[in-house]
Amino acid sequence: MNRRFFSIAGFLALSLGHVPLFRRYFPQRIKNGWLLKDEDV
Amino acid sequence: MLFDFAKSPIVSERQYDVCILGAGAAGIALALRLGRAGKRVALCEGGGLDYEDESQEIYAGHTFGDPYFDLDIARLRYFGGSTNHWGGYCRSFEPVDFNRGYLGDDFRWPITHDDILPYLPEACDIVEISSDYQDRLVDEELGLRQVDFKYSPPVRFGEKFQDEIERSKNIELFLNCNFTDLIGADRRVRSVKFRNYADQELELRASAVVFAMGGIDNSRQLLWMERRHGARFFDRDLPIGRYWMEHPHFTIGEALIKSWDQANLYFALTEKMQKSLGILGCGVVVEEQGDSTTKRLIKDLLCVAPGIGAWAADLAGKKLICSYRFHAAWEQAPNRENRVALSDRAVDRFGVPQSELHWRKARIDRETMLASTQQFNAFMLRENLGRLQLRDWVYQGDEYPDDDVLAGYHHMGGTRMSSTPRYGVVDGNCKVFGAENLYVAGSSLYTTAGYNNPTLAIVQFALRLADHLGKVV
Numbered sequence: 001m002n003r004r005f006f007s008i009a010g011f012l013a014l015s016l017g018h019v020p021l022f023r024r025y026f027p028q029r030i031k032n033g034w035l036l037k038d039e040d041v
Numbered sequence: 042m043l044f045d046f047a048k049s050p051i052v053s054e055r056q057y058d059v060c061i062l063g064a065g066a067a068g069i070a071l072a073l074r075l076g077r078a079g080k081r082v083a084l085c086e087g088g089g090l091d092y093e094d095e096s097q098e099i100y101a102g103h104t105f106g107d108p109y110f111d112l113d114i115a116r117l118r119y120f121g122g123s124t125n126h127w128g129g130y131c132r133s134f135e136p137v138d139f140n141r142g143y144l145g146d147d148f149r150w151p152i153t154h155d156d157i158l159p160y161l162p163e164a165c166d167i168v169e170i171s172s173d174y175q176d177r178l179v180d181e182e183l184g185l186r187q188v189d190f191k192y193s194p195p196v197r198f199g200e201k202f203q204d205e206i207e208r209s210k211n212i213e214l215f216l217n218c219n220f221t222d223l224i225g226a227d228r229r230v231r232s233v234k235f236r237n238y239a240d241q242e243l244e245l246r247a248s249a250v251v252f253a254m255g256g257i258d259n260s261r262q263l264l265w266m267e268r269r270h271g272a273r274f275f276d277r278d279l280p281i282g283r284y285w286m287e288h289p290h291f292t293i294g295e296a297l298i299k300s301w302d303q304a305n306l307y308f309a310l311t312e313k314m315q316k317s318l319g320i321l322g323c324g325v326v327v328e329e330q331g332d333s334t335t336k337r338l339i340k341d342l343l344c345v346a347p348g349i350g351a352w353a354a355d356l357a358g359k360k361l362i363c364s365y366r367f368h369a370a371w372e373q374a375p376n377r378e379n380r381v382a383l384s385d386r387a388v389d390r391f392g393v394p395q396s397e398l399h400w401r402k403a404r405i406d407r408e409t410m411l412a413s414t415q416q417f418n419a420f421m422l423r424e425n426l427g428r429l430q431l432r433d434w435v436y437q438g439d440e441y442p443d444d445d446v447l448a449g450y451h452h453m454g455g456t457r458m459s460s461t462p463r464y465g466v467v468d469g470n471c472k473v474f475g476a477e478n479l480y481v482a483g484s485s486l487y488t489t490a491g492y493n494n495p496t497l498a499i500v501q502f503a504l505r506l507a508d509h510l511g512k513v514v
Contacts, residue, residue, distance in 0.1 A: 021404070022438050025411040026418075031345040033294065033430045035418050040349040040428070 043207050046237040047089060047217035053245055055213075057083040058514040060233050060247035062220045062262075065122020066496055067482035067503045068253035069198045070167060073205065074507035076212040080514065083245050084206065085218040085235060087254075088119030090199070095238050099219070099389045102257070102396030106379075108443040109287075109400055115450050116255050120216060121199025123255070123450075124496070129195025131170050132188070132493040133161060133501060137312035138322065141489055147284070147375050150488045151460035151469035157501045164500035168193040183416050183423075184314020188307045188324065193496075218243060221391055223250070223266055223274055229477040230274060236391055248514045251471075251506070253482040256452025260285070260381035260485060261396045263456060263466070263473070268383065276475030279466045282381035284454040286490040289402055290370045290446040293414055293435050295330065297338050297353050298427035299362045305329065309492065310413055321405065322492035323371035323413035335364040342428065349428060367429065369414065370449060372492040374405045381455050402441065411435070451495050456485040464488075471506045478514075482506055 029036045044051050059075055061068045064086035072084040088096035096119060102112035117125045134154060141148035165172035170191035179185040206212050218235040224244065225231035232246040252259045260282035266274060267281060308325045315322065339357055343350030356362035373379075379401060383394035418429050434442050441447075459465020462474040471486060473479045482503050484495040491498075 020438050021407060022411060022436055025408070025415045026436065028422075030431075030436055032341065033433060033436055034342060034345055035422070035429050035431065036346055036349065037422055040346040 042209070042213045043216065044213065045089065045216045046235070046241070046243060050241050051215070051243050053243070055081070055246070057081045057245060057247040059083070059249045059251060059510055060245050061085065061251045061253050061482075062233065063087070063122065063253035063255065063258075063483070064120050064199070064214065065253065065255060065483070066124050066198055066499045068251075069121070069202055069206070070164075070500045070503040071251060071253065071482055071507050072212050073202060074504050075510060076209045078507070078511045080211060080511060082212045083215060083247060084212055085215045085220065085233070085245070086120050087217070087219045089216045090120050090203075092117065092119055095390075096217075099391075100258070101387075101389070102398060103384060103386070104398045104400065106399050106401040107441070108447060109398065110447070110450065112257065112396055112398060115452070116257070119199070120203070120214075121197050124196065124198040127195050127496055129168075129193035130494040131165070131168055131191040131193050131497040132174070133157070133164075133498045134491045134493065135312070135322070137315060138489055138491040140312070141321075143316060144319070144374070146464060147377070148489055149460065149464070151458055151465075157498065157505060160501040160504040163504055164497055165191070167500055168196045168497060178311070179308070180420055181311075183420050184311040184317070185416055185420050186309055186311055188309045190307055215243070215245075219391055220254070220262060223270070223479075226273060228274060228475060230479055249478045249480060249510055251480045251482050252456070253503075255483060256455060256485045257381050257396050257398065259481055259483060260455035261383065261393070264381070264383050265393050272475070274476055274479055275473040276462055279462050279474055280377065280464065281466050282455050283377050283379070284375040284457050285379045285381055285398065285400060286373045286375060286453040286487070287400065288370050288449040288451045288490060288492060289373060289406060289410070289441070290368070290449050291410070291441060292366060292432060292445055293369050293410065294367045294429050294431040295334060295338055296327075296365050296367060296421070296427050296429040297335065297342065297362055298365055298421070299356050301363060301365075301426070308417055310416055314416065318412045320409040320412045321372035321374060323369055323409050324492045325413060325417055326368040326370065328366045328368060330364040330366055335362065338364050338430065341430070353428070362427065367414070369410050370492060371406070371409050371413065372490050374403055375454060375457070375489055376401075376403055449494065451484065451490070453484045453487040453490045453495055456481045457488045458486050459488060470509045471502070480506060480510070
């Protein structure tokens with residue numbers, strides 16, 4: 001029971017908090033690979 | 042003096058001070074410095090003066106993990122070694138490379154940058170470059186600097202030093218001498234056995250023996266000696282073959298950049314920024330492209346961002362903007378699971394198991410490339426220099442493409458330096474842990490890889506080892 005609870009909780013935490021590796025470093029606007037400023041578009 | 046074991050049998054009763062196995066950049070630099078210091082040196086090369094298939098085939102092996110080159114083409118096995126086909130890019134380790142302990146014990150060197158720095162001028166002389174490296178801080182806040190690479194002609198070590206070696210009274214060069222075994226006991230090597238391609242044998246006696254057979258064969262032959270002799274010559278259970286490293290090389294995108302008067306530039310992050318981001322070294326090479334690439338990029342930018350696209354098109358009309366390709370070459374974290382192992386499927390013609398190379402890139406390796414690219418991109422955006430378009434695989438988080446450069450043909454680690462046999466195979470003097478007189482030279486020594494091409498530092502380390510051996514033999 002406990003083991004199942006923790007595995008589900010762990011899965012949810014990972015899912016909700018998951019940020020793709022690329023986005024950790026490039027949070028800005030991207031279109032077709034172009035790294036843009038907001039005022040560019 | 043030169044002896045070609047392919048042409049006639051050799052019998053030697055001579056006692057050498059140092060027997061060097063392998064005549065590439067490390068072996069030749071080491072032999073020259075020892076010979077000039079009056080030491081009697083046997084320099085033993087498995088191949089001849091030129092390329093031969095029967096020698097090259099000794100390098101055959103198997104790779105597992107990420108796509109990599111066939112092992113029998115990644116190195117050259119004849120006098121001069123891989124300097125017979127190297128590109129000549131020269132830049133040595135930086136202070137930060139010896140100061141990565143904050144990332145974990147796997148990253149700790151037993152020496153500092155100051156230990157190899159005194160050998161830089163002579164190493165630069167050998168490869169015929171200036172030692173005056175002019176790096177430039179571009180932006181302190183973003184930790185961006187422009188780094189200076191030097192270009193060797195490139196020097197072919199065999200061609201350049203053959204005459205001096207043949208005329209030397211102290212160096213004897215043995216060609217077509219394939220290392221097969223160590224003879225001795227109680228942690229001391231007394232002599233080294235070799236075979237030629239006609240299976241004739243040769244035994245040379247020496248006070249010290251140096252493995253300088255390259256970034257894979259140093260590991261393979263040490264593993265083979267451990268399997269054959271257990272703890273006779275060195276400690277058991279050293280991490281031989283482990284922590285093998287390369288420099289991943291990939292094109293990460295193209296950029297439109299205005300008013301830049303340089304064709305090719307190299308950038309890297311400062312030590313402070315690398316530490317702040319928790320990443321390793323990465324060199325970003327910015328290479329100018331032609332008009333067709335500029336037109337293609339402007340057309341694409343106009344579609345996705347008309348405002349900035351029009352800005353770029355306007356500058357292009359005035360010849361004030363150019364296209365550049367961004368290529369990254371970066372440092373891979375030392376990973377115990379990346380390793381050279383002995384094959385249980387195939388042996389070379391002398392009965393030594395072939396190499397198995399197990400190699401993968403890790404998460405921190407990708408982070409190093411991404412974070413370094415972002416710092417450069419942040420600088421471009423802040424200064425409004427231009428815009429960068431990343432390759433699909435970079436921003437979509439895909440696997441690395443297998444049709445790119447992949448890596449630098451740089452074989453590092455496997456017999457790495459450490460202050461403890463837990464993390465390394467040799468100590469700070471390049472001596473194998475537990476051995477009395479067995480040493481290693483070459484980039485297999487590297488505890489961490491840095492992001493720079495390895496050859497210049499290989500020469501520095503060889504010169505340093507020569508000084509040490511000069512004192513103990």
